[in-house]
């Protein structure tokens with residue numbers, strides 16, 4: 538089984554008793570979490586029976602025990618207190634929000650890697666979770682953020698809402714800041730409405746503040 542940098546980072550954050558790998562698809566997170574003994578059991582779920590079958594086949598091939606495969610929408614197939622950790626990777630932020638809005642009790646830790654709409658997800662999370670980590674990963678020419686959250690509350694600054702809680706010591710974060718700066722500058726240079734222009738300006742200012750705060754490292 539090969540596992541890329543994004544999924545390696547996801548697996549590295551998993552630690553608990555029973556994991557729900559929500560939207561498991563190929564099943565790599567499920568299997569790797571068990572192979573590395575990061576959890577004792579995995580409930581692998583997917584809304585698509587075809588995707589779930591891929592996970593089932595990988596589990597069978599690797600002769601892994603302690604995996605249950607369940608087909609269904611989000612966490613609807615998980616009962617209260619069945620699992621203590623949930624991983625959701627490879628979905629958009631709004632889909633993840635929808636899934637977490639219906640979470641069973643007993644979940645202590647979330648490991649999330651949204652493909653997009655990360656700001657909306659952070660806004661949602663801070664109301665009922667404490668964001669322990671939120672850092673950038675550059676993999677296959679895409680930027681992702683890996684968010685680890687526990688039950689609680691948080692109050693993110695404008696910068697943290699936009700950029701997460703990373704440090705410039707992470708080379709991927711530095712690259713992400715420069716890529717975002719370029720994106721917002723490009724949008725500004727297009728004929729966009731004033732409110733969009735001002736929003737881009739605000740984001741560029743936050744990014745510059747972050748980059749300039751550690752100028753000696755650049």
Ligand SMILES: C[S@@+](CC[C@H](N)C(=O)[O-])C[C@H]1O[C@@H](n2cnc3c(N)ncnc32)[C@H](O)[C@@H]1O
Nearest residue numbers: 559560561562583584585588609610611626627
């Ligand atoms: C792009 S794949 C990601 C697979 C893996 N988690 C990863 O990060 O590589 C997304 C998977 O999520 C599943 N999915 C999408 N919406 C879902 C939902 N509401 N509940 C459960 N699974 C869902 C899809 O069927 C698909 O298999």
